[in-house]
Amino acid sequence: MVWWMIMIIIIIILIIIIIIIIIIIIMINYIIKRKEKKEQEKTTTIFKISQSNIKFISLGDGIITNKKEIEIGEGEEIEVNKEIRELICIGNEKKEKKKIQISSKEENEKYSIRTNPNIITIEGGYACEFEIFITIKCTTKIKEQIMIISKTLNKTQEEIIKSISIKGETQISTRLDPDEIKEEHKIGEGSFGIVYIGEFRGNQVAIKKMKQIDKDEDKMKEFEKEVMMLDKFRSEYIIHFYGAVFIPNKICMITEYAKYGSIQDLINKRTNTEIPNKIRIKFMIDGAKGISYLHSNGILHRDIKPDNFLVVSIDDNIGVNCKLTDFGSSRNINMMMTNMTFTKGIGTPKYMAPEVLNREHYKMASDIYSYSITMLQIITWEDPFPKTLYPHPWDTANTISTGKRPKIIQEVEEDIKEIIEKTWKQEPKERIRIEEVIRMLERIENKE
Template sequence: MEVFSTQQCDNCLDSICIDCSYNSKKCLRCQQEYYITNDSKCVEIPNCLLKRSNRCLKCSNGYLLSENHCQNTSSCLIQTLNGTCQICGIDKLYIIDNGSCKIPDTNSIIVNQNNIIACKSAYITNSNICQKCSDLYKSSEVCENGRPTKCEIEFEMNKSGQCEHNNCSDPNDENGRCTSFINKCTFITNSKCLECYNNLILNNAECHTNDDSQCTNQSLVSCLRCNDSYCFNSSSNRCERCDSNCLTCVINPTYCLSCPLGFYISNNICKTNSELVGICTQFISSGGCAKCAEGYYRNGLDCYKCDLSCSLCNTNSTCLTCNSTNYKTWSGDCKPQNSLIGCDVNVTQYGCTRCKEGYFQVNINECKNCNTTCLTCSSQRSCESCLSSKVLFSSGICVTLSQITKCKEIKNSKCNKCSFWYAPSLDGTYCEKKIVLWVVLVIVLFIIFVLSILVIALIFSMKRILKMIHTKELKRTTTIFEMEKSNVKFISLANNICVSSKELNFNSEVEEIPVNTETKIVFCVGNMSKGVLKIQFTTTTQIDKFTIRVTPEVIMLKKKFACEFSIYSKPKCTCQINNTICIVSKNLKTNVENINEIVMKGITSHSTRIDYDELLEESKLGEGSFGVVYKGKYRGNDVAIKKMKQKEDGKTDSGDKSDDEFEKEVAMLDKFRCDYIIHFYGAVFIPNKMCMVTEFALFGSLQDLMKHKNREKIEMKLRIKLMLDTLNGIIYLHTNGILHRDIKPDNILVISIDFDNNVNAKLTDFGSARNVNLLMTNMTFTKGIGTPVYMAPEMLKRENYKKPADIYSLAITMFECFSWSYAYSKDKFKFPWSTAEFVIKGSRLPKPDDMNQNINDIICGCWKNEPSKRSSLENVKYELETIFNHI
């Protein structure tokens, strides 16, 4: 705020000041949170919650408003706007007194916000102060509820409840009072004698001389025991004689404990047997009854009459049998027979044995009404049968028609009829869903009828759609044209058919037809008749050397129209095609069918797929599980024909798997071009005629040569030459990535035993061979592959194997070839598994006596147990050639 001085507005000296005086030294009005002090300065109001016009209206909790200041006060917790306290701090025992907190009276022990609740002993509350009892009630020590309860020493409380001075200097009363003297009394309380001197007795609070001669045991107060026939009477405080009929008594003379001879005690009264006459049937000689008469019961030695309802009883309240007009209940009471309702037979003293319908038996011999819903029942809550309009549940409850869902009619306490699609259960207590067969039959027949219509409509629609699709497809893939508008020169055949040529020559565009591949030629057929013709092709004989496929298979030709047919031929072997194919035409109007024959010609290219007509079998060489081997001729060459055993369907005995193996072996042999591999001419793939044609080995296999020739006739040098040729064959296979897997003397064919020939032995039988690339990926022993005697240990153990497996087989083969005997004789190895166990253990055959040590070392290097440590084929070849050259 600014003030006007020296003709200009200057700021107040205090920035908190809003208005100030002319010289700007005195503040007239401060900001909202500040107040003006006596020296006109602005000071902040601390601990204030509500401020208005530079004044504090409400202080923070714990502070009290005083002269516009909030003063700290720990006694008050919450204050009003006018500064009075509402809640005081009771943790320091403050109480509110006229709006301010004050410390309560020092003699108080329990206080609340407004009052003193309890004071110390000898003090009493009076207008929020603890006042001493003696100040309110003279000579009192303790007071309660507006009156003294205990007087000071030498004061006693009188009958009016006031404390008065006690002048007794030698009190003789136990209460500390002086009372009148009682002669010969040793203990006085409340002016009454409670105990006398010895040999004196207390009687009516007075002491008397003991002159009772019948007392045998006297205490300071009374007689404890009297002589026999006497008892102590407390009212007279003397021993009195018992009644003349009592032998001993107690309490009073007529209360007998025992009786003299001829009397018996009954209810502490002595009676004679004469009183039992008529009610006792057997008396006791000393007095009393041993057996009471009927209608009476015995209690002690006396007989008492039974209840009127009893015939016999054993106590006053327990009947053994009831009289003729009562029956005995289960609890033993006798009740009037006419009070038993619902009995279906006459009620006897034993109650009811059968209840009427609508009643059930309770307490063995009584009847009780059934539930109002029951016809008959076994208990109040369990019905055995219901009224005809109700149904009985297994739980014994009878329910009405409205309580059973879907029930329409109740009969014989069972639901007899239910709503549609429901039927009563077997027990008739509920309605269960039940299929209505005639409704289901109608629904099923209706569904079948609808489905039949839909299926028929669908079939007709599909036929129409398929026909349209077929027509569109024919238009797209088939060329149908008018013959008059075409430049094709047609040749007329019989039956109004014309064609583009008289024969089908598959060599018209190629010199040789490829084998096992389709060759296509185009052939046109025209309709020269007046109606529509159905045209299709067929063959007259069964052809097994090639297949024929014609598209389109069937076509409808209108008059003067022609169709372009694509005819595909696929030769199955190297052969010459010279057959006929038939054109079948049918007039759709007259249904007359005609056939025209067309000659097919063609020459295939040369391949390993042999025409079986070119094979000539001469003699049978041998037979095995795979088939039969014949010696024969193929185009002038001596060949071995290995015919596979086949079934009637044209497949081999082992099925599709063996057919695949056959094709794999043929494909592999077809790729081999090596002098040390048996020459492969080809194979026949036509069903029922499947066979392989290979080079003929004049001397058979090495196994055959060992069997038919003595070791003396086959010198060692020739044997080494045979193994070198075998090695060259294996090296060729391994170089080309092929693993033989079945190297043995049986699979080494001996071509010649003359050293002048370059090749004397060749490898054969590649049915087990596989590409070595496949063996690089976890190839393990395959069932039926190889011969166990020649198998490597890793193959026998079904572990991964590679090229070293063939080297192991070669070692066994060399052992047999050089020793000219079987490696494992049947004398030592009687069972096939004996050999496998021998090899897997790491054992090997010992060197024969007549075997060269160098050769034995070569063999040992090839059959080592660890595949990686076996000799390489190149090293074996080098060592054998060295030995061969030195012989």
């Protein structure tokens, strides 16, 4: 057999192999498409327009729909952060097949949309029922346009965009719309972020902007837990929590604004003669009632100090003069599982209970001790641990953990001195409960 005959045989064999491969590829593609079509038919409703009793409206260019506006939740208020399902039928009046897809006009931070099917080919004279799943991420009203994108499957592959509107209003929630918050000016800064004064729905508010929190998953989860906890607090002795913004790069917390700042701010700015004894006792009662509310709900504050009591009024005969705030270091702890130990760097040494400084378990009695030092500072209008006597933080820590207490207590009137001494006992079990503190303070107030 000559060489050229061998070459012809090899070429014929190669051609046969290539043809077989092409046939296999075509068959595989056919099987995959058939399988996809069958799967799609299970979850998608495609029907002949002429055999349907649905009233269609023309959007032009062969695209028809059964509604030009989707009213989310059928006019009812929508639950925030919960996916709502709506249905819409879209049809193809033209002869040629069209690929059809529903999409929002642009990325919107306040809501998200997904559809089933995501994209589908509709033959001429047929329509498809689309499921639209909408999640609204904050308390807001929505009136937006969504696009119906169609592309012909001929040589021109002409793309046509039509639009329909969606509208809806959510229930009131603590997930706030950033557009409702008006920032005015900065009033403070801390390790957590920056605090601004601003306005929310006609109320003067404090806006606490969080630093880089959305880039840390653990911090974000902690923030969400804290917001859930704050949302449950409803007491006139706790600073009012309006809600929070969860939208990336806009994360913040909105609370009631106290125009006088904290008790610590008042001590720094005003003399003891400017704030009468009666008002100071009222501060102590209101503060104790705020702590009592937390304790009755199984919550430990863990950072009680004059900075965390905000003054809303310095007038006499007012229902509430000061409110408890800053639950950044609070933890919602089951009362049977209070096995949290003190970790270095949390809180302020001068207000820390001996057991906390000794790295023992933090319990309700630890909050009571912190309040004893706070009450001493409120009634004397002075720092219980002045730098002249306690130049370093460890001097304060050593004094407390060895059972010694600030000497300034000797200047306090006997009835208030008794309350403070009963709340700063070295042994946590010996300290009186916050309810007893309130009763004793109210007896003193009634004498004034």
